[in-house]
Amino acid sequence: MSIKDKPQQPRSRLIGNILLLVSGGFLLVNLFLPQLFGPQIPRVPYSIFIEQVQDGNVTRVSVGQDNIRYQLKDENGQPGQILATTPIFDLELPKRLEEKGVEFAAAPPSNNGWFSSLLSWIIPPLIFVGIWQFFLGRGGGGPQGALSITKSKAKVYVEGESAKTTFADVAGVEEAKVELAEIVEFLKAPQRFTAIGARIPKGVLLVGPPGTGKTLMAKAVAGEAGVPFFSISGSEFVELFVGAGAARVRDLFEQAKKKAPCIVFIDELDAIGKSRASGNFMGGNDEREQTLNQLLTEMDGFAATEATVIVLAATNRPETLDPALLRPGRFDRQVLVDRPDLSGRQAILEIYARKVKLGPDIDLKMIATRTPGFAGADLANLVNEAALLAARSRRETVAQADFSEAIERVVAGLEKKSRVLNEKEKKIVAYHEVGHALVGSLMPGGGKVAKISIVPRGMAALGYTLQLPTEDRFLMDEAELRGQIATLLGGRSAEEVVFGSITTGASNDLQRATDLAERMVTTYGMSKVLGPLAYEKGQQNSFLGEGGMNPRRAVSPETAKAIDGEVKEIVENAHQQALDILNQNRDLLEEIAQRILEVEVIEGDQLQNLLAQVRSPEKVAAGV
Template structure:
């Protein structure tokens, strides 16, 4: 919540002072009216009446207010009874009844009780006003001054192509006159598209830091409101704030929350109205004049397919920059940036770490570096070694060790056979990725696992590779069945079956790798695509055929190399964790024995 403006604090203090002053005055007035009265009991009042010391009695509220002949006033809390009235009348005492109007204090409290619901509603409205800025539709954009950005292109590694695309925008913000004189116009909007953690937000900050202009950041979800019209008002306010600070950069993170396709099932009138206002505001941005006043909108998303076509067309988000996962050179550059803050041992090879982390994003590499530093600190060291990076990679890939989980000897043996099955089939399938490590130490939610890492970055995947991956996934259950029998298999293969089924279904429905279905795309949830029951049945049959063939392939390999399976299992039971090289040596040793 933003800080409360000073003028509101002054107003609240003035109201509080007025209320306190009024209560002080009311208390004084009540005392002036009733403070001179002497408190008396019921017996005192009756005795005074019998003595003739009472001139008049006024009953008001729950008390009797008496006046003596000499003007002294008495007050007694007494019930109004017939006997008392008869006694007073018999003494020729004047009797009066008045409605208790209460004092100023009680009257004020009564009024406040009646106004309490309205005061509560007013406070809630005030909180809403302050939470959204000066108005409900106020800007939620956070302004970062150029000196506070603290990020330049040199701080962003592994995305050289994206940096080159943004440099032109930076040059325009630095010297708009040069581009305007050539008749060029900077893109109104730049859309950064890529998986999570690839550095899209950091790129936008670096662009602002390089250009030396103010940087406004806001999330797409900040515009989505439950009250109709507030989202559109907030869009207007954000762009008004940005124009007032031009030249500047406006960064909208997770723009798909704001600019999703209209007409979808999750769309509604408020969301569409907010999107329409965004389109209008971007149409109102006029960049390219010689006098400055430029506002460049940079948006980021990892779901570009969810965006409305009106947003991504030229004239709004003119330029689309794909921020991909870094390759091995990019990962090495990212690791150099993060490892530069650590004290590294001589045995640390950043390139080796980069080669062993294919598919890692920049954020995951930063986390890996931090985990390595934590590993060194846990062991009482300030210098980070290669063993710390290996431990960090295992922690990221496989989860935390759960050594406190006690497994029975049978469960431990069954887990070892399960993981040995995965490992052996992976080695015997040349298309499968090499094994990084196998373990029967429980990590995360798994009792054991085999981690495989590709040798390099892969752009596409072959059909042979996919079939090998399915066979490897089925190998754990195949090993359980081979060694313990069909009635002793366990639920440990659930995740394996899910992964194999997903690959097989995508082969059939998305990648055209089934002769029975053909080269037809059936994947996705597009409501315009209607499948017949026969087609759906054939797809299920093809998925079943592919997974069954993968299971048979795994069974053949394990039955043929039963001795290698036993050797790997025994090593896992003895050492609990084996590297890929150790598993490969155990499998090769069996082959060499057979050849001899």
């Protein structure tokens, strides 16, 4: 796919440059030509001129606006040399000239006066026209010019010599590809659909989190169908000038109809498509509302045409869109482009891994297993980070260790080797992270503990425990959520068991544990006291609450007190569970902590052999 070329030097800008050169030439000729080629008259100071007048040596004076020319007497009293001086404001000069009998008069107009008058009428309009033409063509002579604010800023991609994007370049969203394959079939052979009276959707809305490949999917549809592809962002419609957004929408669809069948892709549709009932608009004359109204009309209005123009749009906030956009006849089909599962991540990694040189030890399935929740853009960045690490080490291929380090850089941040901890802090961090690992190894559904490190990373992490899921999970039960809270409190509990005091290092753990416990009570209905009721407004994006906390509904003081009591009880029970596990495995806690203080990082089989020795309090009580 390639962008259609535009003329580099528009005619309007060329004419403006020519006019500027002509007017400038006339001005130079008028100002400097007489001085360069006219008679050279010696100039003297005004004081010498007055002295010569007083001595009676001056015979004739010609006074001009910016020049005084006078003629001296020679030795015989006859007219002689001609001199010039610069005039000053001197009211006594005429009296002095009369007293000495000097003939004086005003200077006659210059021979090129008519030429100067002509230029004074011609040059200003020429300069104005030249500057006007310059600003017209300032944006490249095309739609970006000063008087072209109503032109669409869409980039037009047409089928060219360069490799085009197809469905083979998109992975991890197989369901979305199946849905959009029908659009491709209609663009290729519309007769098969229209023959039986079927009508293809005019608008398809791609919905999904950022980085999941919505724009790439739209390009793949255009590439598969082999039709022109108009791409524009929703924010490019809105302009300072009133009415410019609506005019750009009209111009975009006019261009699209001329190239039909084609695809129009609007990225970030929520920039202009927010609901008009949500208070985002101040009134009926709001610029964004006019733009939205024009878009609604173009898609399925009274003046709609039969041209095959399919509108694809992308957004990660479909709940904010105006209902008029989502009704049948406009965006009547929504395609979910979600984060990929394990097989999807592996397929995406295979696509991006083709662009780098991989070593023989690379296992893409293992990498996909270690990257749950990664979107397509995250995986592309992961492959690039691994390639950069290999290049930094001056190796010719990317190794598995490069991918492992890249995952940790993305998840936990860069290593802070310059951040040196003293011995006491290093010891506290070691026991803290081992506490997380020991508790996490016994909790159900918490993932496999793959690494313990006390090397500082990112902005605040002084150490970290890496847990990797063994499979993709979409549901969690109450026991697994309580186990996650206990794992989060394992670090603080280890500090209590070993040092008898706590530090500020567990602040983030406490925040996450409290938020998860509150969601259990207010969102998931996992409270016997409050029952199966939801006390939060709206819905979370997943069972883990991605997307941030929603404000709590208005509840009575008694209910709020009951919610706080239930949250506190869940966290305290998890805290006690973590303390019991660590007290039961105190010797193992000391052994692993001392070893990690020596090597700073423990992973692989060595870590798994140590964690296999962890005993749960229930088994110990049962004598197992």
